[in-house]
Amino acid sequence: MRIALVGCGAVTQAVYVPLLSRRRELFEVTAVCDLSATLADAVGDRLGAPGRYTELERMLADGGFDAVLMLASGSHGEAVRQALAAGYAVLCEKPLALTRAEVEALPEGRLMVGYMKQYDPAVRRAEQLLAELGGAEAIRSVEVTVLHPSGESQLAFANLTRAQDVVPGLLAELRKAEDALVSAALGEAADPATRALYNVALGSICHDLSLLRRFTGSPSVIDHVETWGPGPGSIEISGPLPATGRFSIRWHYLEDYPAYRETVAIHHERGTLELVFPAPYLMNAPTTLTVVSGAETRTEFRDVTEAFEVQLAAFHAYVTEGRAPLTGEAGGLEDIVTAQRIAARYAVQHGLPIGGEAA
Template sequence: MRIALVGCGAVTQAVYVPLLSRRRDLFEVAAVCDLSRTLADAVGDRLGAPGRYTDVAEMLSAGGFEAVLVLASGSHGETVGRALSAGYAVLCEKPLALTRAEVAALPEGPLMVGYMKQYDPAVRRAEELLAELGGPEVIRSVEVSVLHPSGESQLAFANLTQARDVDPGLIDSLRAAERDLVSKALGESAPESVRGLYGVTMGSICHDLSLLRRFTGSPTDISYVERWGAEPGSIEISGALPVRGRFAIRWHYLEDYPAYRETVTIHHDKGSLELVFPSPYLMNAPTVLTVVSGAESRTEHRDVTEAFEVQLSAFHAFVNDGKPPLTDANGGLEDIVTAQRIAARFAVQHDLPIGGEAA
C-alpha cells in the first residue's frame, strides 16, 4: 500500500521510520510532508520517498498514494478532514482533534485513530482474561500510575534531526490557531491552569482513557480532579466506571526520573490484572502483564511484539480488508468529551471560569 506521512518530528523519526523500513512487505512511502524541509528530506531519505513537501494541500493534490498517516503534533482535525475529502484513508495519531466541532465537521471516509497501547499484545491478553472473568461487571477498580520524565531524556538515544528552518511567524500563527481551538473547547476565559490540564489530558492521559474505553467503557462520571506542583506537575483524576466500580489516574511529570513508567491495574472480584508499560519510544521493549488470582498465585506474560507495528498492520487490514479499527472517529470523540469533563470538574472545584464545549 502506497502511503504518505504528515509530520516528520520525534515520533515519526524514532518509531515510524524504523517500523516502515522493516515492513516494506506492507507499505511503500511515496511522500512525506513537514513544515521543515530539513525534516522532510531527512525522513524522505531514510524511507526512499520521492515526494517531499512542506504544504499538506500540495501533497494531497499531487497524490500518488492511497492512504495518509497524520503524525504531526497538535490538533489533527483540519488535516484529517482534508485527507478524507481528497479520498484517502487516514491513520491519525492521537488526539484526533481538540474540539467536538472538529470531529463533527469531518467528512465520511475510512479513518482510524492511533492509540498504540490498545494494540499491545499484553493489553489484548488482559482483555481476553477480563472477558473470561465476566467483563466490566466484575471490576472493583482500575488504578493508573504514570511517571513521566522529560521528552528529551526519553528520546536522547534517537539522535533526532532537528528543525531550524521553519519561519517563526508561521509557528506563532499555528500556536495561536491551536489556542483558539482550546478556547472553543474550554471558553475564552479559561485560565492557564485549566488549559494546561486539558493539554496534558489530550496529549498523554488520553492513552489511559483509551484503555478504559477498551476495558470498561468511557467513565460516566468525573467526581474529583486535582493538580499540584510546578507546571505540568502532578494530576489526579477519579470517578465512576460505566458498569461497576471506580477508576483513579495519578500522573506525575518527573523531569529527572530515570525512565518512563506506566502501570494500569484492574482489580476484580477474584484478583487483579497489572500492566506495566515501558517508554513508548523504545522498540520491542515488552509490556509486562502480571495476573494475580486466588491463593496468591502469580503469572507473568511478556511479549516483545511492537505495539506500533501491530497498529500499522491493523491499519493495512482496515484499508484493504475492511477490518474495523479499535478506535474510529466516535472513539476519538469519546476521549475528547471525557477530557472536557475532566477540565470542567477541575474548574468547578476551584471556582474557575469554564465555557465553550466543556460547559
C-alpha cells in the first residue's frame, strides 16, 4: 500500500520511520510533507520517498499514494478533511480535532484514529479477561496514574533531526489558529488554566480516555476536576462509570522524573487487572499485565509485540480488506466530548467562564 506521511517531527522519526522501514512488505512511502523542508528531506531520505513537500494541498493534488498518515502535532481536523475529500484513506494520530465542529465537517471516507495503546497485546488480553468476568458490569473501579517526564528526556536517545527552516511567522499563525479552535470549544472568555487543562486532556490524557472507552464506555458525567503544581502540573479527574463503579485519573507532569510510567488498574469483585505501560517511544518495550486472582495469585502477561506496529498493520487491513478499526470518527468525537466535559467541570467548580461547545 502506497502511503504519504504528514508531519516529520519527533513521533515520526522515533516511531514511524523505523516501523515503516521494517514493514516494507505492507507499505511503500511515496511522499512526505512537513512545514520544514529539512525534516521532509531527512525523513524522505530514510524511507526512500521520492515526493517531498512543505504544502499539504500540493501533495494531495500530486497524489501517487493510496492513504495518508496524519502525524503532525495539534488539531488534525482540517488536514483530515482535505485528505478525505481528495479520496484518500487516513490514519490520524490523536487527537482527531479540537472541536466537534471540525469532526462534523468531515466528509465520508475511510478514517482510523490512532490510539496505539488500544492495540497493545496486554490491553487486548485485559479486554478478553474482562469479558470473561462479565464486562463493564463487573468493574468496581478503574484507577489511572500517569507520571510524565519531559518530552526531551523521553526522546534523548532518538537523535532527532531538528527543524530550523520553517517560514518566519508561520508557527505563530498556526498557534493563533489553534487558539481560535480552543476558543470555539471552550468560549472566547475561557481562562488560561481551563485552556491548558483542555490541551492536556486531548494531547495526553486522551490515551486513558480511549482505554476507558474500550473497557467501560466513555464517562457521561465528570464530577470532580482539580489541578495543582507549576504548569502543566498535576491533574485529577473522577466520576461515575457508565455501567457501575467509578474511575479516577491522576496525571502528573514531572520534568525530571526518571522515566515515563502509566498504570491502569481495573478492580473487580474477584481481583484486579493492572496494566503498566512503558515509555511510548521505546520500540518493543512490553506492557505488563498483572492479573490478581484467588488466594492472591499473581500472573504476569508480557508481549514484546510493538503496539504501534500492530496499529499500522490494522490500518493496512482496514484499507485493503475493510476490517473496522478500533477507533474511527465516532470514537475520536467521543474523546473530544469527554475532554470538553472535563474542562467544563473544572470551570464550574472554580467559578470560571465556560462557553463554546463545552457549555
